[in-house]
Amino acid sequence: MKVLITGGCGFIGTNFIKYLLETEPQIEIVNVDKKTYAGSGKNIEHAKLDKNKNYSFYHADICDREKIERIFEKEKPELVINFAAESHVDRSIKSPSEFVRTNILGTQNVLDASRNHNVSLFIHISTDEVYGSLRNSSPPSVETDIPMPRSPYSASKAASEFLVRSYFHTYDFPVIITRSSNNFGPYQFPEKLIPLFITNLIDKKKVPLMYSKENPGLNIRDWIHVEDNCRAIWHIAKNGEKGRTYNISGETEKTNIEITRILLNHFGFGDSMIEFIPHRAGHDFRYSMNSQRLKDLGFRKKHNSFWKSLKDTVQWYKDNEEWWRPLKNIK
DSSP states (O other): OEEEEETTTSHHHHHHHHHHHHHOTTOEEEEEEOOOGGGTTOHHHHTTGGGSTTEEEEEOOTTOHHHHHHHHHHHOOSEEEEOOOOOOHHHHHHOHHHHHIIIIIIHHHHHHHHHHTTOSEEEEEEEGGGGOOOOTTSOOBOTTSOOOOOSHHHHHHHHHHHHHHHHHHHHOOOEEEEEEOEEESTTOOTTSHHHHHHHHHHTTOOEEEEOOSSOSSOOEEEEEEHHHHHHHHHHHHHHOOTTOEEEEOOOOEEEHHHHHHHHHHHHTOOGGGEEEEOOOTTOOOBOOBOOHHHHTTTOOOSOOOHHHHHHHHHHHHHHTHHHHGGGTTOO
16 A cells, blocks of 8 residues: 655654554555654654655645645555644744645645545544633533634634545545644654653753633643554544544643643752743633544554653653754744
C-alpha cells in the first residue's frame, strides 16, 4: 500500500510516519509538506525517517492545486491522511486568513485530487476544539454533537470537516474524520503549553500561565500521548466505518494550573516560577470527549499513566536540546 500524508513534517505527522515505518514495513509513505515554522525543526531528518527506503518527500503547499494534482498523478496513493493544518489558536486570533486558506481551501484541493485519482480512503485529522467550550458539569462530547467552534482555528477545522463530510454524501467518496484531544510528546513545537513549559524550566525561566482572579488557571484540557493518537488513527484506517467520525480521547482531564504545578514540582520549583498572563480572547474553558465509538472498534491506549508519559516527554526534551533550542525564538 502507498500512503500519502499531508503535513508529515509537523508534530503529529512526524510521529505518525515514525509509527507507520516501524510497524508496517511493507507500506510506502509519501510525505507532502509546506515546511512552515512548525516543520522548521527538521523533525523527519532529526528522527532519521528520511533514510528509510519506503519514505519519500515533496515540498509543496496543499493550497497549490496544480502541484498537488501532479503529485497524485505521479504517486497514485491508495490511502490519504490529511494532517496538514494551521493549528495554533493564538496565531489564528492574530491572523485568521491563513487558517481559512490552509484548513479549508487546502483541504478541498487534497480532497479533489484524492477523488480524481480514486483514492480508497481519505482520513481527515481534526480536533476536539470543534465542539466548543464545555462547563464542568457538561458530559463529554460525542461524535453526534453539533460543532460549536469559538476560535478562528476551530472554526476553520469545523468548516473543513463539513467539506469532507459533504464529499461522502454528495460523491460517495470514502472519508473518515478523527478528532483528538490535546496531544503531547516528542517533536511538539515549543509554543504549545507542555513543551513551552518544559523548555523554559530546563533554562530556569518562568512559565506563562493564563490567569485571572475569576479564573486562576482552571481551564481544562484532556491530554493524550501522541503515540496513542497515531496508533488510534491507524487502527481507524484499518477498522473504521467510512463516513463516520471518531473521537480519540486521552481520558485525562487536567486544569492548566495542575499541569503547571506538576511540571514545577518535577523540576523542583514553586509558584514563584509562574508568570501570570491574561487569558486569550474567547479562551475556551473545557474540552472533553467520549471515545466509546473508538473502543467499540477494539482500540485501547498504550500510554495509560499520564505522569509516566509526561516524565518521558520531559526527558526527551532534556535529551534533544539541539532540536528545540533553535525553535524557541521563531515567530
